[in-house]
Amino acid sequence: xxxxxxxxxxxxxxxxxxxxxxxxxxxxxxxxxxxxxxxxxxxxxxxxxxxxxxxxxxxxxxxxxxxxxxxxxxxxxxxxxxxxxxxxxxxxxxxxxxxxxxxxxxxxxxxxxxxxxxxxxxxxxxxxxxx
Numbered sequence: 001x002x003x004x005x006x007x008x009x010x011x012x013x014x015x016x017x018x019x020x021x022x023x024x025x026x027x028x029x030x031x032x033x034x035x036x037x038x039x040x041x042x043x044x045x046x047x048x049x050x051x052x053x054x055x056x057x058x059x060x061x062x063x064x065x066x067x068x069x070x071x072x073x074x075x076x077x078x079x080x081x082x083x084x085x086x087x088x089x090x091x092x093x094x095x096x097x098x099x100x101x102x103x104x105x106x107x108x109x110x111x112x113x114x115x116x117x118x119x120x121x122x123x124x125x126x127x128x129x130x131x
């Protein structure tokens with residue numbers, strides 16, 4: 001039981017050429033790498049967008065009149081991001097479970113996570129895009 005686990009760990013550390021991935025294990029590893037890269041980009045964009053929202057809230061609040069009861073953008077964005085993270089996880093579990101128990105399951109999960117993460121990164125960038 002421990003030997004297959006050790007083999008899997010060793011295989012994940014082995015260099016894999018993702019342009020030539022031809023085994024399911026290699027495709028799973030490459031899909032995970034793609035997700036890790038997409039998640040890093042999401043985290044980079046999140047910091048930029050959230051900081052901008054906080055900055056804009058601060059500037060707006062200095063000029064806000066006492067009758068303005070609008071909600072600040074940064075807390076709303078943070079709440080939406082937390083909800084989105086839960087959605088992403090749940091959706092990708094459901095999506096990838098069509099191959100539950102099979103060797104493709106990990107690849108489908110990582111691919112789903114990558115696709116949704118890339119789309120969210122674009123949404124976050126669009127939120128602060130100058131018109």
